[in-house]
Amino acid sequence: MQINKKQHKIMILPIVAYGHPVLRKVADDITPDYPQLKELIANMWETMYGSNGVGIAAPQINKSIRLFVVDSKQIIDGLEDDEKSEYPGDEGIKEVFINAHIVETGGKEWAYNEGCLSIPKVREDVYRDETVTLSYVNEHFEPQQKTFTGVTARVILHEYDHIDGKLFIDHLKPLKRRMLKSKLDDITKGKIRVDYKMTFPK
Known part of the structure; x- marks a missing residue:
């Protein structure tokens, strides 16, 4: 008897575009038995x-x-040495965050020009806190609590907004939002x- 092992091919998935209701939902925690999590x-x-x-x-x-x-x-x-000095203590990370919840944010608010794959060709300066402390589990469901700073904290806060049903444009002043309406x-x-592949609202 031969066992047919299902081969899992890594795929590039379509990215949901602005206006899709899933981007405005507060996302749910998951358990280790979430289907095909790996x-x-x-x-x-990818x-x-x-x-x-x-x-x-x-x-x-x-x-x-x-x-x-x-x-x-x-x-x-990708930064030059003198640019790296603008983000002391931030060496960058490559990490998976599951069931993340913010413990606290701190430091001075600072501006950075952000963009989003779900809102292509729109970039704006957004003010965010300098540091963020998160509790979460990694891909092995090992509990973590870490504090991040600099541009790493910035990227984490941007992605964290997504699991809370928020977008980077929510941080903009109302006038700026109105100016972006047609885009x-x-x-x-x-x-x-x-x-890249996108899924647009019906």
């Missing part, structure tokens, strides 16, 4: 790198669960070209 995480890394991202959250691939992945080492490693409407209607 494959899902592998696909999220999707993130395939779209030149530094982080991606599960709601962006249409799964309302508290899971995101971050590779801020790409940013830190956002075009994204929702699929009137935009990107070099």
Whole structure:
């Protein structure tokens, strides 16, 4: 008798576009027996790198669960030495975050020009706290509590917003949001070209 082992192929998944209701849901915690979690995480890394991202959250691939992945080492490693001094104590990370919950944020608020794979071709300066302490489990469901700083904290806070049903544009002043309305409407209607797969609201 021959056992047919199912082969899992790593896939690039379509990214959900602005206007899709999943992006506004508060995502749920998961348990270690979540179906095909290992494959899902592998696909999220593949999707993130395939779209030149530094982080991606599960709601962006249409799964309302508290899971995101971050590779801020790409940013830190790409900086010149004098630029690295702007982010003391931040060497970048490549990490999986499951069931993340913020313990506290701190430090001085600072601005950084952010973009989002779900809101393509829109970039704006967003103010966020300098540090974030998170409790979460890693991909082996080992409990973690760590404090992150600098651009790594920034990427984590951006992805954390996704699992709380928020987007980076929510941090903008109302006038700036109004100025972006036509661009956002075009994204929702699929009137935009990107070099990665997207799912648009029906």
